[in-house]
Amino acid sequence: MYIEDLKKDFYNVIIGERLLLLVNFDIDSICACKILQYLFRCDNVVYTLVPIQGIKDLKNAYNENRSEVKYVLLINCGGNIDIVESLEPDDDVVFFVADNHRPTDVCNVYSNGQVRLLMQPTSDEGIPGFDDIFRDEESDDEEDGEEEDDDDDEGEDSEERVESARQKRMRMSEEAILKRREKRVWEESRRRILFEYTQFSYYGQSCSVLMFELAWKLSKDNHDLIWWAIVGATEQLILGKVENQHYVLESGNLQNHVSRLSHQSSADANAQNTGVKITFDKDLRLALYRHWTVEASIKHTMYTACKLKLWSLRGEKRLNELLAEMGLPLVQSRQKFSAMDLVLRKEFQTSLEKVSEKYGLSNIVYASFVLQYGFRSRFCAADVVYAMLALLEGTGKTKSASDCFLDALDCLSRSQKDILTGGIEKAKRLLECIFKQVQTSLDMSQVLSAGPFLYLVIQEGVLDSACFSNPHCLSLLASFALRAHVAISRSRRAPNLPLVISAPLDHAEGTCLILGIPPVSEDSPRNFFGKAFEQAAEKTNSRAVFDYFDTSCMQLKCEDRGKFFDALTSLLS
Template structure:
């Protein structure tokens, strides 16, 4: 089957369903590999809702990299018939990490682009979900990968080619005529290796051309396709199983992509319009069902209603004070330049011009005057443009969480991300203790015993990381999870974001960022908040803030050119550096391909520097401390080539 386009997702689901009950009626198990990001967890919750309705059992394994997948695949149960990979594995040749079998079908639902061509077009045991028609959009690449897989490059024929270069043109014309007359014979000759002076040269030439097509496709840089939670919701509508709960998960997944600047503002708006229509349709269906059941149509705080709204680019404004929400948001902080005293004064002047006292702005938003909250949007729209805040509002959604009030989609994204990313060591560094942090965890992290040995460190990390994953999953319940974990995540996010702003300001003030010919680099080796950025999600937040700052206050010579940035953070307990590269669009709301994944791979291969991929984006890696200097010096050279 190879791949399936969006219009046929329901057929793939039915195939999974049939496989689950194919062994004499006994249900088999579906295995999920799920990466640690908000979109993946939302999609996972949606898939499990569908499977439960069909009484299909499943097992979930959270994975943080391809090494996890390789290890889990080796101990996979014999009852497994379908493996679903959510936002993981799409960039990699899965045949190198998993033993393929006719009894098991691997389904890859991954928004990372570009797709691995072998997975999509060569291995029948792998089915790649894709939101477009790959046969149409990648027709040339499909032919290229099939040709290179069916044919071997003859190294011994290279010398003959160079010696007979002048004779090749005439021979090629003759060969082409013969090929058209006897195509079947030519294919047989190529595969069986029948002795010929002409066929190997043709195969070699076409092999080189095909390989060049593949290399060009894979070297375009990484991007993100439509969120997999959106794709899963489309599948649910095909199955006629859409609901408000599934729609909300799809909205949260989409919002996570937008807030991480993985999709453009234009693409985001196109999908939000679809979701707005869908929320109104489902609301009408729900109201009609209540009427038919004789229930009252009066407003119910527990109705879980989803409403399309305009949200501020102030971080978690409903749960923070207005001042802190603005000060700690990337958008406002970078536009006003709050790392300098004039920038902080501009923020105070903005609030004063809006007619809000500092005392009011420092209160938790829920405790602010109702009259002030009513006029907030009007005042923001009137005053903010004077301070360069032209895109202060954007289209989003809120949902009623009963008597606990409204939650915006961005609130949920921030909460779930923080629940995922925060390690015991980072909690100690921030001097923050959430309800789930035990005294034993606090003591181990404080004594830096979490990674006292390589194996012990890996086991310890797996323990808290898996706990984080399932805590994040539970927070997406309608109730917010046990102990209202969704709100706990918001409090945690406030601490993480403060650390991001603190570290970002320190980098700017100390002029840590070095400008190379093709990119900027920043290396962090000390500081109280360092453990916070050992996680790729937190490190990406820091890089994102720095891109915002450079976009507003960088060199005037940069104009509207991209702002590629590499940030490396020392992980003291393992004496390694966590390195991430971001492409840095020069305009907010635009997305450009990230080529750092290709650059990092080439540096690793050519300079013989071992790297470990963290997560499933090749632009986030871990390298030894001793290799950092060579690695960073090589980036500028390989960016030019």
């Protein structure tokens, strides 16, 4: 069930109670968690925080803590699965769910109160009506041989009784046939309605924005909280989770809050916000350019790399022409942005805007937020997103997944600037790995057409292949590879074809990660691969694991990959 008032029906309910907080492994979830931690400290709410990566982690985390808690809050997880069926909780346990994954499971939507959804449905979600998907299970068989009054039957002839009974049985048989037919028609309609509802996966409002609005209603909002909400909303844009129009509307809403808080802090010199300034203005769609060299940033940004085809010698020549036309010497473009000549640094954005049309970079500018505190600390929201991605996906022998989660959580604190700076350095290496892999894939023509879709397989043993064993990094690689392929392809169909990408996951287990993304031509990032993967795996009996909350990502045995792709081709043809 959906709850209307977050303050009354959620926050006031958990105050004074022990809470289990289950947080998904993504940036929006971490930002929402950071806002909640601040609120919980203000009101002394006792909670247990457990980061989770999939449905298996969700079940394990709940079973380990089920005896201690009666209230569970799930951030960006659980909304698109039947929670009661999956976790089998006691009747008095209440689950609060804030999840941006869509579509929401209908059992959660129509829960009698054990599952309470904090997000609000939008008109385009098309949630099926209750009567279309649920009905009371009634016995189809009527009781035979109802007792009749002996006094009424005494005068009846035995032949009349036999005829009456025969006619009654015929009527009951006809009614039973009609009921079975009606039930079959209803079940077919139910399957069709549920398929239409669940065939596309997509994303709703950022959970960090939702939690900031809760803090605002509680009169506990400040500059740090609005910044964390901004980072969560920016992640959705960078990873292509929402369309550009959605981000424009959301950023306008956040800008109103930034203006209000800036006005309050200037009038009320709050010590906590002194020296903190958030600005909303035009910015360049270049990755980490304030912390990198201009040349490297332009080269490793997906948008500029695909427009200028920077993986080729001709593209590099075009980049040099662009820099020359901007009046930016190569010596200056190859040193760190902060060390560039002051005049060139100040004029960099306007210089690039002037030549953007000539080089096909019409969307190089977008509206973004910048946080500044102190004299030298200046970070764009996108910079923080890339840093957190690199920290979050830096799992390996040295660090556990939980440690990476906590690093990403800590880098949001202004007092932990060193962690953020380290994350930015890791993000540079990650973007370099992605660019090299795209360049290799194009040079070796590894992006192949299967007919209804394109596919790319990253083979075991490829340098830096371990970088892509995580869904977020693989998603960035898939988007870059698809756009780069479309940029050089002579086929008119290329912009209308989706991409399926595979990367090694666990060498010992012999598993790989499979991920699908929609075509470049699609404005709306709705993804149909979740259902398609399920059907292809079922058809071929492939050893697949659907553990991620994003249904367009799955694990598969490498041996089954060939027959799985064949089934997927047949299914989508």
